[in-house]
Amino acid sequence: MPEGNEVHRWAARHNAAFAGRRLNVLPGPNHRFSDAHLVDGKKLREVHAVGKHLGYEFGDDLYLHIHLGRFGDFTEGCGPLPEPKGALRAILQRAGSGKPARSVKGQPHNLTCAKDDGTQPFPPEDVDWCELRGPTDCSVYSKEKWQALLDRLGPDPLAHEPGDHDNPQRAFDAILKSKKPIAELLMDQQIISGIGNIYRAELLFRHRLNPFTPGEAMDLKTLKAIWKDSIPLLKAGMVDRRIVCTKRADRPSKQEPAPRGEEHYVYRRHGKPCFLCGEKILRRDLAGRTLYWCPNDQHTTAAENKTAYAHGTSLRANREAAKPGAAGRKRASALMED
């Protein structure tokens, strides 16, 4: 369930564990990874990460493309493979490994993958295999197809190789030309790659921005500040498998690390008081995803606040209510009576 920070972390770990080695690449028991045989037994050259996409380069024009989507996740282990389960999609395993089995579901890590920072079950050098579950995509690309994907993606705040993906100017230009709200533009992977629903909500709050501001009404200085802020925020993103966006001084507890419930300013805090001003956090659907914001600190208008979901009703009921026409309202009222 990653945003760009976690995808880059997997790339770093899998490079350390698997790059330069021959791998067994196996489909799960549900036959949904029909390309496995194309890369099985081949040597992995390098793992690439751009935005939320992973590319396992096996040479010979073969890139295993993995996109975790909302639900995808890896499990890592050492030694013999565990019993396969139904939802499993793919396994990457060092050819010829055979240590005692240890496994752990995606664990807390920082992007740096420090070996001895206390957050690792074991260092990536000791990882013999990984299992993949629930990805949106797991298929083999040609180099041309991989490159076409890269060309389509906007700059990535976590890009570490000089080139297009580390140059934000393209993103700034696209935003300043658009009439769409900034909250929608920040989620658009063709504009900026790697930002997801948590970071967009939290970045907008950290810069006290009205999420409904049209891109063309933004100013370049603010866009540069958001970009600059996003880099350390994404890098430091994972603490105990949580994305933490609050500054220590802003947390009610003033504690470090952030206690549960104090990781985010607005994300999934609807109905709760803003840490800074006490106003209730609002939420609504925007382009198919839930947007969270503080009406006071983010200077939204009364009309904009009126579009927020009613408290105490389900997301589904609110989505139905937002649909035009009497039928939608009827469905919504039926749901709300539950």
Add this chain to the structure above:
DNA sequence: GCCTTATGCTCAC
């Protein structure tokens, strides 16, 4: 056990 929700994306209309 059912319902809801979730860090995402693609395709058809």
Add this chain to the structure above:
DNA sequence: TGAGCCTAAGGCT
């Protein structure tokens, strides 16, 4: 713009 797909966890009955 809406439907569909992917999986797991938590809250509720």
